[in-house]
Amino acid sequence: MTIPKEMTAIGFDAPGAADVLRPETTAVPSPGVNEVLIKVSHAGVNRPDVIQRQGFYPPPPGASPIPGLEVSGTIVALGEGVGRDVNGQIVCALVTGGGYAEYCLADIRHCLPVPAGMDMAAAAAIPETLFTVWHNVFERGWATEGETLLVHGGTSGIGTMATMLGKAFGLKVITTCGSDKKCAESLKVGADYSINYKTADFVEEVARITGKAGVEIVLDMVSGDYVPRNLSALAPDGRHVTIAVLGGLNATLNMAQIMQKRLTLTGSTLRPRPAEFKALLADEIHNNAWPLFADGTLQPVMDRIFPLAEAAAAHARMEAGDHIGKIVLQA
Numbered sequence: 001m002t003i004p005k006e007m008t009a010i011g012f013d014a015p016g017a018a019d020v021l022r023p024e025t026t027a028v029p030s031p032g033v034n035e036v037l038i039k040v041s042h043a044g045v046n047r048p049d050v051i052q053r054q055g056f057y058p059p060p061p062g063a064s065p066i067p068g069l070e071v072s073g074t075i076v077a078l079g080e081g082v083g084r085d086v087n088g089q090i091v092c093a094l095v096t097g098g099g100y101a102e103y104c105l106a107d108i109r110h111c112l113p114v115p116a117g118m119d120m121a122a123a124a125a126i127p128e129t130l131f132t133v134w135h136n137v138f139e140r141g142w143a144t145e146g147e148t149l150l151v152h153g154g155t156s157g158i159g160t161m162a163t164m165l166g167k168a169f170g171l172k173v174i175t176t177c178g179s180d181k182k183c184a185e186s187l188k189v190g191a192d193y194s195i196n197y198k199t200a201d202f203v204e205e206v207a208r209i210t211g212k213a214g215v216e217i218v219l220d221m222v223s224g225d226y227v228p229r230n231l232s233a234l235a236p237d238g239r240h241v242t243i244a245v246l247g248g249l250n251a252t253l254n255m256a257q258i259m260q261k262r263l264t265l266t267g268s269t270l271r272p273r274p275a276e277f278k279a280l281l282a283d284e285i286h287n288n289a290w291p292l293f294a295d296g297t298l299q300p301v302m303d304r305i306f307p308l309a310e311a312a313a314a315h316a317r318m319e320a321g322d323h324i325g326k327i328v329l330q331a
Contacts, residue, residue, distance in 0.1 A: 009101035010311040015055025018315035028103045031079030040331040042124035043099035044070040059097045060272040068099020072123035090114045092123040109279035115294040125300040125326035129161035141241045145170030147216035154186035157326045160301040206233040224248030242267030301325030
């Protein structure tokens, strides 16, 4: 196919509210070593995109300033070191930026093949949450069949992915949500229990549900004053994994509690990790989790699809907190 020199992408002149996002015309990028150029079908919208737009999460060195951390589409150009056999393949990919555009660069090692029959919007909704949950729950959190996982934000993209993967690999899953409606939706996704944190104390509810044993793993997106409460909800030898700090950067810890219960506190950010790390992670996901998506056993929970030009509306919906599952842009 003929690749144009220019494309439409979403940019902003200065950080601010959702309405700073606007379409712009920019050059189509050229793939470098190990890179492919993808003609974007759809791009997932994620909380880090919102934080970048607000000015608090700048792209890592060398990454595109255009928002967007996951895409689906067709490979249309190859960089040095990429085999010719992948040209024309339909893939989804984890990217360090640039997803909100008609064309996007991706490391070929961070691409997953989209199987026949998979919806392209759904394919774009998978990589960021799948890579994040797999690394943090199963690698950093050492999740083991038969254990119990507590997930905050049960109806978010991360929350729904963590619930589905947890259940697929033999975990009991407890989620927290901000309304009875969202709790009901979380149960539909597969959670064993869902707690309305606005009407109940999740620490007390976890104690009731587990017979005071506690949970083995907490996947925390809140941080702040949730951390000491999470630690109280953990079982001995429990693992607390932080992937976002929406409730604040700082937490007060009872170190005696951590020692007495032998707790492990960890966390990670995915975007700035080296390409080699993400390539290894992609291989593990391809071998262990991707078959469940390829055969339709697991499907991402979809909220709404917006045209690329309406990225501002997509961000506004995410910030309003009413979405259930993934928000996606159609290029």
